[in-house]
Amino acid sequence: xxxxxxxxxxxxxxxxxxxxxxxxxxxxxxxxxxxxxxxxxxxxxxxxxxxxxxxxxxxxxxxxxxxxxxxxxxxxxxxxxxxxxxxxxxxxxxxxxxxxxxxxxxxxxxxxxxxxxxxxxxxxxxxxxxxxxxxx
Numbered sequence: 316x317x318x319x320x321x322x323x324x325x326x327x328x329x330x331x332x333x334x335x336x337x338x339x340x341x342x343x344x345x346x347x348x349x350x351x352x353x354x355x356x357x358x359x360x361x362x363x364x365x366x367x368x369x370x371x372x373x374x375x376x377x378x379x380x381x382x383x384x385x386x387x388x389x390x391x392x393x394x395x396x397x398x399x400x401x402x403x404x405x406x407x408x409x410x411x412x413x414x415x416x417x418x419x420x421x422x423x424x425x426x427x428x429x430x431x432x433x434x435x436x437x438x439x440x441x442x443x444x445x446x447x448x449x450x451x
Contacts, residue, residue, distance in 0.1 A: 318430050325438050328356065332445035339449045346400060346449045353407045353446055354392030360414045361388035367425045381421075388414050404450045408443055415439040 335349025361384070368381035391410040395403040415435060418425075422432045 318428055318434075321428075321431075322434055325434055326441075329438065329441040329445070332356075332442055333448075336445040336448035340451060349445065349449050350400070350403050350407065351396060353411075353442065354395045356442065357392040357395075357407060357410045357414065358389040360411075360418075361385040363418070367427075371425060373424075377424075384417055401450055404446050407446050411439050411443055411446075 331352045332349055335345040335352065338345030339349065363385075364381050365385035368378050368385065373381065388410055391406055395406045395410070398406060418435055419432060
């Protein structure tokens with residue numbers, strides 16, 4: 316796997332966050348778009364755990380925990396779609412932070428490529444910054 320390509324694609328995924336945040340700061344009605352995108356991306360992050368649980372050799376209890384952890388971000392994202400601001404932002408920030416903590420804690424046993432957790436850290440910080448800007 317070419318981590319350079321993964322990095323470019325990951326950083327490109329921040330574009331809708333920041334376009335929405337900048338539009339919101341400029342007085343345009345883009346906050347809802349940014350929050351909806353946040354819900355989609357949070358769900359996507361859960362999918363990383365789902366795929367890891369399917370492909371790696373884990374004890375059955377560990378695999379089950381990963382499957383549960385993979386669904387929670389989707390549920391949080393869905394709830395954020397029906398909550399009004401600022402509750403939606405708070406839930407998304409908590410979701411992104413919680414998913415990062417879970418991924419970081421379980422990165423070694425997941426055997427993800429070197430540099431992936433660092434990339435996830437950058438992307439999580441970027442997404443959270445944009446969501447915070449949409450709070451203003």
